[in-house]
Structures are given as structure tokens and as C-alpha cells.
Amino acid sequence: MAIDTGTTAWLLIATALVMLMTPGVGFFYGGLVRKKNFISMIALSFIAFALVSIQWVFIGYSLVFSGDTGGFIGNLSNLGLEGVGMEAGPYSPAIPGLLYMAFQMVFATVTMAIITSGLAERVKLSSFIVFAALWTTLVYDPLAHWVWGGGWAQQMGALDFAGGTVVHISSGFGALAIALVIGARSGYGKYMMEPHNIPMTLLGAALLWFGWFGFNAGSALAANGLAANAFVVTNTAAAAGALAWLFASWYHGKPSSLGMVSGGIAGLVAITPACGYVTPLASIVIGVTAGLICYGAMLFRMRKNLDESCDAWAIHGVGGLWGALATGIFAAAAVNGASGLLEGNVHQFVVNAICALAALIYAFGVTYILAWLVNKFMGLRVSEDEEYVGLDISQHGERINA
């Protein structure tokens, strides 16, 4: 099939949109931390982006998308983008192979950025760089291969349209694991660590919501009705999640704007694997449920005094898990040929549950080990004094002066 200009146009811009999500994560998290770590938090996202961009070109893409080694990982035949060119590739009949590669790349980068939640305000920059290089290679790349590169999950028939498992379960539970290894911020639970700049978090949320259209509707790899469906359900799930969290938190206290956008992100996360399979009305149910579940997960985390404070776990991890199950429940044959539980297809639900669980366990376990190793050999964490003055000064020699 020849390259289609319309499809290519859509994927070019969708890739750019997803790229914007990485700084989006940076600003989202940056507004949540204390002022002395604002620059650090954004910088981590940029570094994740740059690092994974390079890793992907050298080996990541090959590990995920070239061939298959035991259902677990690809091979090295596309190393350094060898054989990935301007003509259509095996995964992308209507767009250039290089563009498919780029679209997949920005997924890997944003996943790395999401994980920084678990390290906020206390990670040593050099250790983060080493950890990130390991993580993207040993956690992200295998998972992406399982689900999209012809690995065992794909062979089993797991549905994950835009990466609920690969991106969100992995990063959410990864963030949890690393937060356990690195330990809570000093003073956590003893005194308030209020978000210092909610408007920046709202800006990040706006960029994320905007970019997510590329993420989900771009995953149709076409500019067609399926992309339109993905676009619409993405937005309705997000809106429903936002309202659900807003009202739920209102019931318990004040309806914070942070709650609202957290609910929006929860909806976006949950619809991610489902967006190519479900109808708009189902997406509202998925979104509302995501808002409520993730809100509950956050309350649970807080009760447990767990310092995973930008809530990658509660929102991406739990939301991603719910999304994987929801896909197995709500998939409607009318949308994309696949049926879920509601249409009587128990098998699909079970497959999706198994794959999500496997990913969860793999991501949590391997992240824990990697974090533990980096911690042992380099120290994941800055010194107490460095933490006290803040990472902006201690890691970057910069500060906000406004």
C-alpha cells in the first residue's frame, strides 16, 4: 500500500502532540512540588525525553519492533534504525516507517516522564539518568514488545489500543516501586508539603489533555472513523473523570481544581487502552469510574502515608489497570470488531486481565530491582542537606528568582 498523505499528515502532528505531553508531565508535576524543586521536576521530564529519544533510535525501537525472541522481546536487526526508512514499514502500511518509529518513540519518552512522580524532590540527577536508561530498556521495551511488537500478549489477543498497559500500568506501578525504594521525602507526614503552583499544574493538564488526542486518536494509525471514535471517547472519558472526581471530593470537602484535573487525567488513562473499541456512552461510564477509583486510590495512598506524591500510581497505575479491565468489559464489536464481557466475550476479559496483571507484576518487580541496584551502587537519593535546599539549587545550580 502506498503512503497516504492524509494519514501521514495526521501521524506527523499526532507525534508532535504526544511529544508535547512530556513537558506537560513536567509542568503538571512541577506545580505540585515545593518551589525549591520546580525546575528539577520539569528538568527530569526534559531529560527523560532527550535520553529516551536517543535510546529509542539506537536500540529501543529494534528491541520492541524487530522480530520476536520467545514472545518476550524483539531482536537487534533494526539497531540504529537500520532498515527503517522513508517508505512504508511493516507496522504502518500507509505511513513512512520512520514516522511509525517516531510515533512509538514519543510514547516511550512520556512513560519515562510519568515515572518521575515516584522520585520527586529527592532524586540524585546522575542516578536518575542511569536508572532511566536501564528502565526504558529493561521495562518499557519488553512490555511494548509483548503488547504491540508481536509478543506473547499480542499473540494471546490482549486489547490495548493506545497503551494503557504499556504506558500507564508500567509507569504507575514503576513509580510505586521506586518510591518504596527511595523512601519518603524528609519531613513527609510531619508537616504540610503543599503544591506550590497549581496554575502550572493546570497548564500541564491542559497540555496533557491536548496531547492525548494525538496519543489515542493517533493510535488508529489512520485518519478515519476509528480515529474519530478514539478522539471522541478520549474527550468524554476525560470530562466524565474530571466531573466525577470533582463531585466526589466535593462530597468530602472542597472541590479542588487539582482534583478535577486529576480526574480528567484518570479518565484519559483509563480510556487509553479502550479508545479504539468502545462507544462514547461506554466511555462516560469508564471515565466516571476511573475518576472515582483513582480518587479512592489516592485517599488510600495518603492513609498509608506513602510518599508517591504526584500520584502516578493512583492515577496512571490504578487508572491503567481499570482501563485494561474496562476494555475487556466494554469492547463493542460495532466499533472495531472486538467484543468484551458485556457482549458475552468472557475470554477477552480474562485475556486482558491476565496481560494487565502480568505487566503490573513485571513492571513493579523489575523496577524495584533496578531501583534497588542503582540505589546500592550510586545512591538514588540526594543528601539531607541537598534535599533541604532543594534540587533546583543542589542538582542544577539554578533557582527561581521571581
Place this chain on the structure above:
Amino acid sequence: MAIDTGTTAWLLIATALVMLMTPGVGFFYGGLVRKKNFISMIALSFIAFALVSIQWVFIGYSLVFSGDTGGFIGNLSNLGLEGVGMEAGPYSPAIPGLLYMAFQMVFATVTMAIITSGLAERVKLSSFIVFAALWTTLVYDPLAHWVWGGGWAQQMGALDFAGGTVVHISSGFGALAIALVIGARSGYGKYMMEPHNIPMTLLGAALLWFGWFGFNAGSALAANGLAANAFVVTNTAAAAGALAWLFASWYHGKPSSLGMVSGGIAGLVAITPACGYVTPLASIVIGVTAGLICYGAMLFRMRKNLDESCDAWAIHGVGGLWGALATGIFAAAAVNGASGLLEGNVHQFVVNAICALAALIYAFGVTYILAWLVNKFMGLRVSEDEEYVGLDISQHGERINA
């Protein structure tokens, strides 16, 4: 006609661009208020976005675009997007029906966001939510039906390419009406209420300008020469408006950056109904005039001591009115087949004037009534103490800590 990938690609991204305008409005307004209401102002835009997104899917789209009831409103046959699918729809031969629906949805959301100008720094959150649900259903939906859904205005032949009447006149005069009902902020006119963060307003303006390309050029519902024309005139009108206001305010005092971007928005508003009908040179005239008229309207509002302080009325209301008239004046057959006053078509000008006026009266009147009712039954306004400490704390329990 089959779905065209290029057109679909363009509409997908155009929809995302327009979506970004809603937080754009939030930041634009947020920078203009006092620091204690910054979060609130952005949050109102997000809430407008989420709420209208859901309303639109359930009933809004149907009310506007399905059938016609006496020229005034649609019917309920597309309730819950029944019958709106992945194949091309009646309004959109080259793109999926769902995508057309989504593109229209983001217009409804941004309109709701613009209205928050009239409520800035004093609205009770719960009342806003009720008001918004009513307003989008009872004001926006009928107006959109009149002009785009086969209602009386469209039947009469009114030209409104991208929504000058539906979006801007309605929200601008709506904001005026609600500002009159809710009353001025306490202390207004007694002491200075300076914008607290102009750079955030400039950021909002940048997002608006950027998003407007999707708004106007997307309204061509095609990726063709007409879209290109709309794109170009959108930019030149905005640039001309920005320079006009800049120089006009320079003449009276200092050339503020806020004046410049206000002029830019005025130009964007005014070109909105005209962008598919006029030439680039005409767009410069329209933009310059918009900058000057809206600047005058703002001065008038200030002289009248009217607290509609983010100037939705002066910019969107008055600019939208001018745009409707300007479309009737400058429409050039060479662009899109329709002629205006300058090409001797008095009829077009009269039709456009009538429809704009009717929309103005309807929007102002019904908004006033709705605001009055909400105020009577729930109270539109926070208490004096809540206003004093600011809506960030009193409505959301949040504050800026930076």
C-alpha cells in the same frame, strides 16, 4: 462521498486546537484577575469544558443538528449520539460524523468559557455549574441551530463562517447580562484591581491565537484553498487588530501588552464570521476596525463603571457584532461565491445585521433571565468574606504558594 484522509486529518487536529482554546481563555482571564482568584478563573474554564463536553454528547448535539423544530431548535433524534457514527454524516460528507460532532463540541465549550468573564472573582461554584448547564442548553444550542443547524437564520441566508454570532455575540452579550445580575466586585471602582500576572494572559493569548487557526480554518470542513484563505485572513486580522489597539492606546498613554493582545483577540473575533468570505486585504481593514471599536467599547465600559472586567463584552460581544456586519459588507464573491455590501449586495448586509441583532437580543435576554433565576434560587455570588479571601481558597480550598 467517501471519507477523505486529508480532510479528516485536518479536522482531527483542528478540533484539538480549538479544545486548547478553552484553557487558553482560562489563562487569559486568570492573568487579569487578582492573585487570590487565579486558580478559580482557570478552573472555571476547565469546568465549562468538562460540563459542556458531557452535555453536548447527551443532548446538545442533537438539539442543534438533528432535524428542525420551527426554525428554532433541533429535535431529540441524536440523543446520546444515537446515529452519529464513524461514517460520514449529513453535515460532513468527507469526515466521520463523530468528528463533525467533536469539532462542533469544542465550539460550545469555549463559548461557555468566554462567559466566565462576567462572573470573575465573585461567582459561587455550585451556581456556576447550574448556570452553565442551563446556558449551554437554552442559549448556545438554539443559537447554533439557527445559524448552522438549519434554523431560521441559516434559511434566511445569514453568513457566519466560524461562529461570530453563535460564539462571540452570544458569549459577549451573555457576559454583560450576567455581570449586571451578579453586580460588581466588592470594592470595584474604589481601589485598583490590577491584573496580577500579565505573562499568563499573554500565554493565554498565544494559545488562543494558535487555536483560532483550527477554529476558523477548520470551519472550512476541508483542507483546501478556502481553509487556507480562512487561515491567512485570521492571522492578518489578528495582527492588524493588535497593532491598531497598540497604537490607539499609545496615543492615549502607554502601549500596554495587554492592549496589544486584546486587539489581537478583537481581530480574531471580528474575522471569525468573515474568514470564509473575505480577502486578506479586507481582513486587515476588518482587523484594524475591530481593534479600534473594541478599544472604544472597553473605554466606554470603564467610564460606565461596569464591572465586566475581563472584557468579554467589549471584545467578544462588540467585536462579534462588528464581525457579523463586516461579513455583510466585505464578502467577496471571488472567495466563496457570496457578495456583501461592497459588491452591491445590500440584502446580505441586512440579513447579517438582522440575525446578529436577533442573536444579541436573545442571548442577552435569556442569559439575564437565567442568571436572575439562578441568583434567586441559589445565589450566584459568594459571601463578602469568601470574596475577600478569594475564590481559590473559598471555593476550591487551594492557593498559590509560590
Place this chain on the structure above:
Amino acid sequence: MAIDTGTTAWLLIATALVMLMTPGVGFFYGGLVRKKNFISMIALSFIAFALVSIQWVFIGYSLVFSGDTGGFIGNLSNLGLEGVGMEAGPYSPAIPGLLYMAFQMVFATVTMAIITSGLAERVKLSSFIVFAALWTTLVYDPLAHWVWGGGWAQQMGALDFAGGTVVHISSGFGALAIALVIGARSGYGKYMMEPHNIPMTLLGAALLWFGWFGFNAGSALAANGLAANAFVVTNTAAAAGALAWLFASWYHGKPSSLGMVSGGIAGLVAITPACGYVTPLASIVIGVTAGLICYGAMLFRMRKNLDESCDAWAIHGVGGLWGALATGIFAAAAVNGASGLLEGNVHQFVVNAICALAALIYAFGVTYILAWLVNKFMGLRVSEDEEYVGLDISQHGERINA
């Protein structure tokens, strides 16, 4: 050739993306200056955008793209966009002529914005407006004609895919020239003038990086494999540049986030002329080198006590020069038919070097003369008191109150 919807869709959005780079520059620079000049710095970008938008429509486009006068400049036959229409134009067989015009316009605007680096925190607004009108007409327009409009450089066969010479060499060396004329900020070198808001610089960098995909991949004027190649190498060069500068500065001290994004921009600048001619692996070499060279240039500038403090010269000027040479070195026939030095084509390298040098000399020289003239007749610089209180107050009557 008929207009292609996919190509048109891509160019529409690419144009919007490049438009966003202008406020991107504003925020990038705005974060680097002192708080009292933050609004001014962003405002300069907006003014550059508005002004050049109008100039381009009236005469700029015609000067660059209509006919050829001695290889140096176009003629006036497209004045006021006469003859530029909705059908395909001479430069753009697959997209509307108006769209090609708009795409070129946003290049001219961002170039003007980059130059404001050399004037930061001390320029008189009225003089800037006069200077900008002169500069875009007498420097930008001729250079663009040389390289893209059929001028001598294009005739000689210089390769400049997306404007390394036209945009970056011209603005970088132009900024240097004007910084020499206007002189250092009062107090420069005597006390610290720390960037006041690095996160806003990071936001600007994010917008620039995002917009650059439109800039470079849009320059393919097609939604095809070449655009995909440009997209990919753009990103890898940027990522490589970011990491290179990060590690280089780490070696000397702290790895600042500002260094990282500066390296990213350096990579983006250097890949600009090359992006349609080189492979991804070459782009990494180009990016790393750009990061190191530009970092060196910045250190050199600081040693020389030269107050060109947003570093347009070090990043855009030097990076652009390196990019022009690199294009002549790394161009690979497999990508786009053109070979560089590494494939034995000495000629290409020499041609590129000559053109870059000519552009450098022209841009530096004419900018110097224009700045000198404006300074002589109007004074480029505000008074000492105005500089002390800051341009926000003294030029715009505004201030940040947050």
C-alpha cells in the same frame, strides 16, 4: 497538479506550529531576563509577530518570491498578495498558494523574534518597531530570496532545507550586531543578572521544540517520507544537543536545565538546514557537535563580556553556521539525492560555506548599519532611569504583581 488534502492538512497545521514558536521565543527569553522586563520581552515577540505578519502580506512575500532582480531580490508583482490565491502556486504544486505564503510568513516572524535577544531589557519600544520594519524588509527578505526565491544562492545550489541560513544565521548575527550598537545593559558585568524564571524558559523551550516539527518537517512541503525523515532527525539532533550541553556543562559545574534546553535549541538550529538531507545517525553527530560548539560560543561571549544575553548569537548564529556546514558535510544521496563532503562532494560543502558566509556578512553588516541609523535618529535605547525601573513599567505601563 491538483491540491492534495493530506499535504494541505499538514501544511495548515505546520504553519500553526511555527506560529506558536514566536511566543515560544518570547517565553524562552522572558524567563531569562529580570522580572522587571518579563512582560516587555514577551511583548517584543508578539509585536514582531504582528508587524511582520502585516509587512509580509503587503510587500515581504512579493520581495522574496515574485520574480528575481539580479539574484538579489524579487519584484513587486505580488504586492498585497496580488495573484496569490486559493489554487496551487508556483512554489507549491500540492497546496494553495495562500498557504505557502502563510507558511513562509511565520518563518519571517519568528526570525524577527529571535533577534530581540540582542536588545533585551534596554530597547525603546518605538525604535524597535521602526527597526523591525526595516530589518525584515532589508535583511530577511533579501536573504530569503537568495536561498528560496530563486536568488543567487539557490542558483548556485546551496542546500538549506528549512532555513538555517535565512532564519538562524541572519537572526543570530543580527542580534550580535545590534547588541554591539545598543551596548550592554547598565550594570552588566558588575552585578549578577540572574534569569528570574527558568520554568518559563523551559515552557518556551517546549513550545519551540514542538513548533520546530512544523518548521522542519513542514519544509518538505509534503506529508511523505521526507517529512518523516525531517521530523525524526529534528528530534534526535535536539535530544543529542540537549544531552551534549548538559554533560559538557556538568563537567565544568552544575548541569543546569537552562544549559540542557539551550543545547536542545542548538541541536534544532543546526539540523534546520540539514533535516531534509541527512540520516538519523548523522543527525545525532550534528546535534552533539552543535551542543558543544554553541556551549563554547556562549562561554566565549561571556569571557568577552558581551551582553548578548539571551544568546541568539551563540545558539542561532553559531549553531546556524555549523548547520550550514554540516549540511554540506553530511548530506546523503539516499535521503534526498544530494551528496555532501562525506560522500565526496566537495563542491556542495564549498557552496554551502560560501552562502552561509555571505549571509553572515550581509546580515551582520546591514543589521549594524540599520541599528546605527535608528540609534542616531531615534535612539535605540531607553534612558537610564527607564532601564532601572524596567521596560515593563517604562515602556508598557504594566507590571507583574504576583
Place this chain on the structure above:
Amino acid sequence: MQKIEAIIRPERFEFVKKALEENKIYGLTVTDVQGRGDQKGIVLQYRGGEIIVDLIPKCKVEVVVKDKDLQMILDLIINAARTGKIGDGRIFVSPVSKSIRVRTGDFEK
């Protein structure tokens, strides 16, 4: 000399500044502060419960004055800052033993 430290409503600051100016008192220093008064801040009713906002942004105006001008200036400030409602603020006066102009190094009387 005496130092007047007036902690007032931010929205009254312009009035105070103007009142001083009209009486040829130009020198003053302003700081953004937050304060809690004897009323323990503002109590917001909230769905059955209540929230106390106990730190309210205030504006601290410092004016160092000659002893003989003290009372006059205090009156000026009080009049300009007063709204009559809770939260109007407090003024503290304390002794200053020396006042020096940096530019000249001169002591002021």
C-alpha cells in the same frame, strides 16, 4: 526618631500612600506579609462544617519619622487605612536610634 509599622489592608495602601504624599511625607517601605488578628481570621461556612482562613494577606508599611511628627502621621495613616470592619489592621511604634542616608553617609536628625 520613631518607626511606625502599620499592618494594613492591601487595598487601602494606595490611600495611605496618597495621604502621606499630600502631607509631604515621601519616605516609606512596604512589605507583603500575611497576618492573623485577634479575630482568628475569617471563618467560612462550608456545608455544615467550617473552614478558618487564618492568614490573610496584609501590607506592612514602615515609615521612620521624627518624634514631633509622630502623632500627625499616625492620624493620617489611621484615617486612610480605616474601613471600620474587622481586619483593618494594627500599628506598632518603636524607637529608632539612628537613621543614615546611604548615598551621603549622613546621619539624619
Place this chain on the structure above:
Amino acid sequence: MQKIEAIIRPERFEFVKKALEENKIYGLTVTDVQGRGDQKGIVLQYRGGEIIVDLIPKCKVEVVVKDKDLQMILDLIINAARTGKIGDGRIFVSPVSKSIRVRTGDFEK
């Protein structure tokens, strides 16, 4: 009356505020400041070299109190603000000759 100026760790401020509140001391004024103590700030090891961060954000709490309450309140503040580690801060006490309530114009004892 006496003015207590306590320059403390920002993260201890809530404790101080609460301690005062529990003892019915409500009036206070807070300012964000930066400070350097006798320890010259915090020294960060940095690849062989070192960086001194000599200005650390602090919180200045001002409380004007009656002479007789001074010691009790000082003790409250010290106990609530102390962590025992370097950087706990300083308290300065100085005389206040007058205290006026703006709303009423009344002098306070």
C-alpha cells in the same frame, strides 16, 4: 509592649502558629525572608569542589506581646520551632512603644 521577631524554619511555622493559638495568642504577622546564620549556610559537596548555599528561605514571625507574657510566649515559640539541628533560627526581642488598632484608633495597653 515587646516585639518578638522569630526567624524560623518555614516548615515549623504551622507548629508555632498552632502552639500560639492553643494559648489564645492569635495576633501575628508573617513574612517570607531569606537568611544566613553563623554557620554560613549549607555547604554542598560537588565533584571535588563545594558550593555554599548561603541564603536559606526562612519565615519571620512577628508577635507583639505584653511585657508580662513575653517569657511564656518565647518559650512556646522556641519549643515549637526547635528541631535541634543547625538552621533552627533566631529570635530577637525589641521594645514597642505604642500599639494601635486601626479599626478603632484605640491604643492598646
Place this chain on the structure above:
Amino acid sequence: MQKIEAIIRPERFEFVKKALEENKIYGLTVTDVQGRGDQKGIVLQYRGGEIIVDLIPKCKVEVVVKDKDLQMILDLIINAARTGKIGDGRIFVSPVSKSIRVRTGDFEK
């Protein structure tokens, strides 16, 4: 003890800090303030009219010192802060009756 309150140009602060440091005076507290001096601020010519910018950002440096060191430290600050141009700032000195180190609770002499 005495409290020196120096309201200086922000751009001279580094010099003052360094001057103190070189003389082994480390303790100080800094606040961002805005001020108007006897010159009524800066007057900008503006197309026939004029605009007065009457509040200029300043830096308030507070140093509590022993009585015997007062003059020496004042001289240090004045020399480091002075540019000789209008706007150099003011220094006020006032008595401090007690100084306490929070960490230890010790009074300082």
C-alpha cells in the same frame, strides 16, 4: 544589641553580603521590599506628560549586632551599598533587648 535595618538597592546586595562575610559577620536576614524615598521615586518623561514610578524594589537587610560592632558594620554596609546616585537607600538602627538561638534556647550576649 542593635538591629541594623538597611534598605538598599537589590543589585548591591551581593556586595554587602560579601563585605560582611569578609569581616566574619555571617548572620543576616533579607526581605524583598518596595520603597519610596524623599525623591518621590523615579519620574519618567512620557510624550509631554510624565509618569512617576514611586515604588522601587529594594532589598531590606537586617543584621543584629553587638553594640561595640555597630559602627564598624554600619561603615561596611554603607561602603558596599553606595553608588552615589539617588536611590542608594537608608539605614535605620534600633535597640534589641534580647537575642535567642532557637536551636539551643540560649540567650546571646
